[in-house]
Amino acid sequence: MWHSFKRALLALSLLAWLLPAGAQAPRERINLDRDWRFAHGHAHDARQDFGHGLRAFFFAKAGYGDGPAAPGFKDAGWRRVDLPHDWAVELPFDARGDTNHGSKAIGRAFPENSVGWYRKTIEIPASDRGRRIALEFDGAYRDSVVWVNGHYLGREPSGYSGFRHDITDYLDYGGTNTIVVRVDATMEEGWFYEGAGIYRHVWLTKTAPLHVPQWGTFVKTTVAGGRAAIEVDLSVRNDARQAARFTVEHRILDPDGRTLAHTRAAGLAAGGAATADSRQRLILAKPRLWSLDDPHLYLLRTTLSQNGRVVDTYDTRFGVRTVAFDPDRGFILNGKRIKLQGTNNHQDHAGVGVALPDGLQDWRLKQLKSFGVNAYRTAHHPPTPELLDAADRLGMLVIDEHRMMGTSPEIVSQLERLVRRDRNHPSVILWSVGNEEWALEGKPLGTHLAREMHAIVKRLDPTRRTSVATSSSGRGTSLGADVIGFNYGAQHDVDAFHRAHPDKPATMSEEGSTLTTRGIYLDDRARVHLNAYDRQGRPGNSLSIEEGWRRVQERDWMSGMFIWTGFDYRGETTPFGWPAISSQFGMTDTTGVLKDTAYYLKAWWRPEPMVHILPHWNWPGREGQPVDVRVYSNGDEVELLQDGRSLGRQPMPRDSHLRWSVPYAPGRLEAVAYRRGVRIADTVVATTGTPATVHLSADTERLAADGRAIAVVWVNVRDREGRLVPAASNRVDFAVSGPLRIIGVGNGDPGSHEADRPAERHAFIPLSGWRTLALDGADAASAPAAPDVVSALAPDADLARWRDPAQWLPPERQPARTPYLVLRGQFDRPRLAAGQRAMLFVDQLEPGQQVHVNGVPVKPGIVDGSPAVLLDPALLRDRNSVAYVLPTPPDGVAGMFDRSAGTSRWGSVRVTTPAAPWRRSLFNGWAQVIVQSTGEPGTGTLTAAAPGLPPATLQLDVR
Structure with missing residues (x-):
């Protein structure tokens, strides 16, 4: 991996050297996984779905995305998440859930858990004008809908197929752009756990109008006479209105970047808004074939040029090999018969659900x-x-x-x-x-x-x-x-x-x-x-x-x-x-x-000599009772010994196993495998003592400081002699320090209901019933003791004559403009369980505003970048008021409402359930923790603590 990283840096450095100062790379593919905002919506109640679908014309006219799909929607208080993200794995288990989907609290019985909203803002420089820009989703589960800057782009019903949207026409060049995705996992596609959310990568691709489209190359290889013929089918897309002539170059590079074969075709043409196809042939002398033992890969680099200028570069990794399925001989790879020793697999993993990091x-x-x-x-x-x-x-x-x-x-x-x-x-x-x-x-x-x-x-x-x-x-x-x-x-x-x-x-x-x-x-x-x-x-x-x-x-x-x-x-x-x-x-x-x-x-x-005994040898209370002992080995004979005494030596049948009935007594079983009379492998199972220490072991000691690299950590307990205790069930608590984060825990127990991925949970209560009242007097906002202000802020104020800011009024009915106004909304008392807290998120509507809750002035602090107030449960009523006192904006109440994104900017109450601690019980001696780098270099430490045992630590070098 380190050598690949160095080669990537070298390639980037060379590209930067070749390009003129300030020039763009011909093609950019930018990962958009970082820093999305996420919140649960609702499967059938639009008001609990942030008002989505309630705005007039929202699906009738372009740019009328509503609720979170509106560009100005205020997502203050939403969780920050990185992709890939599976929100289903964060949910609790519930007996009402579908057992085929792991009994997670998702689906038709849980509409509050079955819809997720994702929002992200990106900057598009003015220099990108004239390029083609697309969003590419590798997969989202499921029924996803995408908007950009309030414009509906389309939906993808499949939870597994990648999809793409060209967003060129909808972007604000030189400004900020908002991507919104609504994912609805209410319905199932399969009969197994499928997760929920944007659980694969998202990319932003930028190209010239003339470019290789997504998946636009197909490399076919034929091997004969010690040579490989490489046939490249290429599609070239011209998104310009006028026809274009261009030159195509293909180079085959080895892993060290050396050119092994090259071809060039000039004078090719593509019509305006059309796709052109071409086929080129290259020859590799003495190709290194891709195989199970030597998975050698080549790189095809395709370059498009117009008028001597490179407009696109597209890389395709491929391997040279031959495959055949023969009705008499079975599967053949590179001319050699191979039995497929396969497994079927779904895509989820303990702790992380379907949102697997690449390293996993x-x-x-x-x-x-x-x-x-x-x-x-x-x-x-x-x-x-x-x-x-x-x-x-x-x-x-x-x-x-x-x-x-x-x-x-x-x-x-x-x-x-x-x-x-x-x-x-x-x-x-x-x-x-x-x-x-x-x-x-x-x-x-x-x-x-x-x-x-x-x-x-x-x-x-x-x-x-x-x-x-x-x-x-x-x-x-x-x-x-x-x-x-x-x-x-x-x-x-x-x-x-x-x-x-x-x-x-x-x-x-x-x-x-x-x-x-x-x-x-x-x-x-x-x-x-x-x-x-x-x-x-x-x-x-x-x-x-x-x-x-x-x-x-x-x-x-x-x-x-x-x-x-x-x-x-x-x-x-x-x-x-x-x-x-x-x-x-x-x-x-x-x-x-x-x-x-x-x-x-x-x-x-596997070819390596091996021998394995089952079961373990910890059976208190079964002394003297026979135990079914089985042995797997690729030796031709195996001897089983109990406390040094031979229980017999048996020949191993091909593709089979051996079996002994052994009366249990605490001690030691040893199996010794032989091949042609020579000892080739041995193994021992022994009765262990009680747990004495926690033990951590990782698959790596070093992580890249890229925010993506992971380490898989095994967790065991061992007795005083350092032997793994095979039936241990100790509860273990985990914590990290330094540039590490925990992303999942598991133990393999099919009946465990412990949390896989504890996560903070937010529920949102929208403020509603908005009304405005005009205030006279230049000192109204700065003198809250004034009678008109005091009465307007009273919790039980009569709002009958206040204006509804959403109601359109013709010019002749517009009220006289006053220097100040009160904007007032309401919310019901949040029902708070033990440990939950309520936070009021507001907005800075105008300079010099004041905020009041139930008539009491409050001074918002900044929480995750937004003004917010922690609500004291003792001061809340069954019906609560929030009021802004502010100077009347130049465009009046109507303009203030137009900027409110369906009043989402005026405020909401967030009820937060804190995340449970990272914790897992061992199951038959094992648990697993997956840790990930945060993106910063340094030394990261994982600590594991089990009651009654000294804590264990594991350090990882993050660089």
Whole structure:
């Protein structure tokens, strides 16, 4: 990572040197993740949704965005958040929540939690006039609507597809611009936890009118005779009104920036407001092929020039490799047969929900690779782009899956966006266009739609095949599939299908669905815990991990197996409902701690010698009772010893395990693996003492001071001999100092209702019933003792003759102008629970104003950049008044109202529930903390404290 960073700095320095002083880079792509304002709206009550939808013409005329979509809306008191952001993970668990979505308090039963508003202001320099400027969202869950400067741009119903809005025409060049996004997560797309909010990155892209559009390159590689032919399909967009002639240059660069191949095409043309396509061919001599063990990447740099001046530069990372799915030989990479050792995965992680930092994508793939996974299916939706970037870098094969089968314009648009975005990733080996479409699987319509979607994909990417994952085969979608994906071998006669369709390649797209709780070896259904021994999860419908893998190994034509799943995930709490909040299908728990089944896979999926024993050896009260002891190893023999006494040496069957029944006695079990009589590996489980110390260990000792880098920290307790206590459940409190922040905690317990990500919660009470009263006398504002002012500010003042500032009056009915006025609103008493506090946010309407609450003058302080007053509960009434005494502005009451953004600028009351402390109980000896740099350099310290134990600290170098 450090070398990549240095290369990036060098490239930026070179670009700055080449450009004239004050010149713009040809293309800018600016990350907009930092410093958004966020607040919960309401799914069906417009008044609790900040008045959205109540303004006349708000959706009838351009620029009439209302509520938070209005440019002048006052978002004082809203939380500051950085993206990616998942507000669902911050919500409590609730028995009324959908168990398929992890029982979070979101959805139709929780309208107050199901809508989120995001606002951000950006400066656009005057020098950008004439460029094309676009907002690019990698994904927001879900049904998102975007406004810029009050102008409606459009909506995206999908929670997974990236989308883009050209905002060139709506910007204030040389001024401040407001981006507003409303996200509604009321409705679910899947049957698993999906989060809520702008949970992927947002970008601002600036280009010349002539430019490479988003996803405008496609690099196709052909390898033959020790050479690689690189064919580049390029789209060039001309947003100018007049036609343009231009020159295209392509350079292939190695990781050190050296040019390996180059081509140039001059005299190309694109019409006005049109797109032109071109195809160029380059040759790489002796290419370094992208593979699992050597994921080598090249960079294609595309340059557009007009009249000798560079107007755009567009970079595309790619790899050179060959892939094939053969109906007899299975999957072939670079001419070599490889069994796909895959897992299916949803996109959430303990603590952070679906808002994964980029570094966590890398960490999760490395965790899968640690037990031999070489392939990843993005079940059941388009992945975040950074996952594929990580797969490219780390050497992980990917089945890239579309969300839903169909050929309607909306569905086709989402499919096309997926393919265009991801087709240059060498990690992507197969497009999946559907999964278990039960309404289609047995029908001719399923065959037809599968073939139609295959044709759409082939038009965009002729280099890869497509697949449909099916829970039944022999008709419907399975016949239309290009490569069939069998979901669960017990539900198919795979051999009969292969005989009937010998030309159709196949993969076991889902297998297992085993139900195991990490660290549990006796079922405890009251706590939703299931023993961790490998077995059929759903007899008659799925196989154990071992049975599934053996069946795949026995069939050369089967490309491989994708286990359901790699990680446990929130939701789909089979076989339990509430109080379970996560699945138990994973080879790891939700934090990524390996379960015992992962060690079975490691034995047969990794080459390194290994041996693993289960269960642990802490069983007080079970002395003398037999314990089912199992051993996984890739040795050809294993000996088990109890306290040094041999319990026998057994040969290890291929792709299987060994088993002993051992009477429990406190002490030590040791397993020794042999290969051809030579000791190759050993491991021990021993009875431990009680917890004595807290232990912290991180995956890294150094973080970049970029505000994005993360460290994953394991938390354990150990006995006096330094051994991890496997059944420990100590509660641990966490704190950080220095340039670190905690972004999530977890422990992998499928029944834990502890907070994943404690967050401060705000609820807003709008001020309403606004009225104005004209005041005579030059000293009215400075002499609150004057009778007219005193009566106007009285809590029970009669407002019958006051003016409604929202009411339009014709010129002849306008009241006489007076030097001063009172603007008065009201709010009901906030209902404050223990620990909550209420804050009144006001605005500086005119210089020299005074603010009164219930007739008492108050002096606002500054809270998060806005004037605010902490409200004393003892001084509040059932109905409370807020009054401004201020000089009458030059444009009078009407102008003051026009500037009020629906009166949002005049004030609101915020009720704050403080965030709970960062805390997590260990589950069977483990918990996890994810920390992130804040953006400043220095030394960061994480402290973990458990009652009765000395605290532990971990220091990280942030630079």
